[in-house]
Amino acid sequence: MPKLTIDGKEITVEEGTTVFEAARQMKTSIPHFCYHSKLSIAGNCRMCLVEIEKMPKPQISCNTVAQEGMVVHTQTDNVKALQKNVLEFILINHPIDCPVCDQAGECKLQKYYMNYSVGDSEFNESKVKKPKKVDLGPNVMLDDERCILCTRCVRFCDEISKTGELCVTNRGDRSTLRTFPGKKLDNKYSLNTVDICPVGALTSKPFRFQQRVWFLKSAPSICTGCATGCNIEINHNDGKVFRYQTRKNEAVNECWTCDEGRLSYTFINESRLIRPLLKTANGLEEVTKTQALAAATEALQKCSAEQIVFLGSAYESNENNAALKKLANNLGVTALQYAFHEVENPSSDDFLIKADKNPNRAGVSNLGFAEFSGELTGKTVLAMERISASQIEKIRSQKPKYLILLSSHQSPACELADVVLPVCTFAEQKGSFINFQERIQKFEVALAPKGQMQTAWQFLQEIAQSLGHAWAITSPEPLLKEFFNLTYEEIGEQGKLLE
Numbered sequence: 001m002p003k004l005t006i007d008g009k010e011i012t013v014e015e016g017t018t019v020f021e022a023a024r025q026m027k028t029s030i031p032h033f034c035y036h037s038k039l040s041i042a043g044n045c046r047m048c049l050v051e052i053e054k055m056p057k058p059q060i061s062c063n064t065v066a067q068e069g070m071v072v073h074t075q076t077d078n079v080k081a082l083q084k085n086v087l088e089f090i091l092i093n094h095p096i097d098c099p100v101c102d103q104a105g106e107c108k109l110q111k112y113y114m115n116y117s118v119g120d121s122e123f124n125e126s127k128v129k130k131p132k133k134v135d136l137g138p139n140v141m142l143d144d145e146r147c148i149l150c151t152r153c154v155r156f157c158d159e160i161s162k163t164g165e166l167c168v169t170n171r172g173d174r175s176t177l178r179t180f181p182g183k184k185l186d187n188k189y190s191l192n193t194v195d196i197c198p199v200g201a202l203t204s205k206p207f208r209f210q211q212r213v214w215f216l217k218s219a220p221s222i223c224t225g226c227a228t229g230c231n232i233e234i235n236h237n238d239g240k241v242f243r244y245q246t247r248k249n250e251a252v253n254e255c256w257t258c259d260e261g262r263l264s265y266t267f268i269n270e271s272r273l274i275r276p277l278l279k280t281a282n283g284l285e286e287v288t289k290t291q292a293l294a295a296a297t298e299a300l301q302k303c304s305a306e307q308i309v310f311l312g313s314a315y316e317s318n319e320n321n322a323a324l325k326k327l328a329n330n331l332g333v334t335a336l337q338y339a340f341h342e343v344e345n346p347s348s349d350d351f352l353i354k355a356d357k358n359p360n361r362a363g364v365s366n367l368g369f370a371e372f373s374g375e376l377t378g379k380t381v382l383a384m385e386r387i388s389a390s391q392i393e394k395i396r397s398q399k400p401k402y403l404i405l406l407s408s409h410q411s412p413a414c415e416l417a418d419v420v421l422p423v424c425t426f427a428e429q430k431g432s433f434i435n436f437q438e439r440i441q442k443f444e445v446a447l448a449p450k451g452q453m454q455t456a457w458q459f460l461q462e463i464a465q466s467l468g469h470a471w472a473i474t475s476p477e478p479l480l481k482e483f484f485n486l487t488y489e490e491i492g493e494q495g496k497l498l499e
């Protein structure tokens with residue numbers, strides 16, 4: 001275990017640790033473009049130069065292994081001058097089109113320019129012009145002249161997605177990033193290249209030109225695309241979600257997400273139900289919350305416990321399913337099933353993507369709900385979405401006596417319902433899911449609910465109160481405590497494996 005000195009402070013590190021990583025462990029930040037902790041070392045950007053005593057020339061810290069007795073300087077005037085010069089060199093052919101660049105506000109070039117290089121360029125020659133719109137694949141567009149050829153994206157495709165579509169061709173200032181002939185950047189994880197591109201060269205087609213990043217607000221959350229539960233940030237503005245960004249969790253998704261999950265945010269913005277609906281002679285009609293709740297309560301009151309089925313949901317949070325279980329306990333209902341979302345030929349792989357496209361099957365099962373069996377004939381059913389097409393068909397053929405549905409969307413299931421209560425998606429509430437590893441993970445509120453939307457647990461509380469049960473819950477946490485014996489603090493930012 002070598003001991004070295006960085007900027008006057010001693011540190012002992014594992015054998016094989018680089019100077020860059022040793023500095024990082026001491027919270028000393030060294031500017032860099034090509035280094036990425038999950039990729040092999042390329043050492044091509046030269047931005048991480050440091051001085052090391054007894055070495056004749058400055059060294060790149062990302063590819064220099066720490067040795068016993070090394071004395072490293074990262075902050076001297078000489079190091080700063082080197083970094084300024086490297087940056088000036090990198091910027092020679094850069095178009096400096098920050099005002100129209102999607103990366104503006106999140107760009108390492110901008111950040112380091114302000115930190116190390118503020119001043120006019122001494123480059124008076126003409127810049128090399130390159131195409132600004134190279135269609136690399138279904139989700140990714142390349143602005144060639146913004147690329148600094150750090151090869152992070154190339155290494156991602158070689159080492160992480162293992163699809164190897166990208167390469168750098170040509171020499172010198174004619175070098176360009178390209179896909180291999182006949183190939184497209186078309187893998188299940190392609191949008192991670194946009195995340196790791198340190199500049200604005202790779203842009204996400206769905207996100208480009210949609211928002212300036214400084215207008216976006218962010219909330220930590222969990223992807224609902226499958227049972228993995230990748231950690232994400234929901235980026236939103238003016239009540240609309242614009243993108244998911246990966247949030248690091250070494251135990252779940254490291255720092256990656258799949259494209260399918262990353263682009264699944266659109267469902268939050270589309271076809272939302274914001275008012276309760278009640279079936280009338282003219283079909284489903286918008287009604288007040290009081291009318292809808294009265295109808296739901298009356299339907300439940302008319303039945304004995306044996307005539308009622310509660311359908312929880314593998315797509316809903318632990319807290320909302322727990323509220324349904326609590327109401328079942330109040331009413332003596334024992335028929336507890338759960339609906340789930342399913343697709344034809346679901347994608348899956350041995351990295352992140354799971355064929356189970358529900359974020360919380362483990363959570364709803366943990367509460368004692370059994371998988372949907374479809375025995376609903378003559379019953380009064382209280383159900384939460386999402387309900388797959390085949391389950392909807394079963395409900396249609398079984399003809400329940402009365403269907404009360406808690407739904408966030410105008411969905412095919414709504415057409416079968418007698419009363420529909422408009423509920424929040426996970427993006428409009430706080431809650432938790434349990435992923436396939438049995439890791440419970442929490443998510444925060446990103447958007448304010450619109451119209452008459454409420455969380456499912458709020459509607460269920462109102463039904464319980466109308467039926468004479470004394471609930472007084474003002475947040476989802478008491479439900480988490482009562483049914484999972486946990487607090488949000490105990491779950492923490494990275495989740496908690498259930499014992």
Ligand code: SF4
Nearest residue numbers: 147148150151153197
């Ligand atoms: S596109 Fe971005 S990540 Fe890829 S080589 Fe260029 S600068 Fe690096």
Ligand code: SF4
Nearest residue numbers: 223225226230258261
């Ligand atoms: S692997 Fe699953 S949880 Fe992760 S981003 Fe993809 S769909 Fe979402």
Ligand code: FES
Nearest residue numbers: 032045046048062
């Ligand atoms: S980060 Fe070290 S050379 Fe690029």
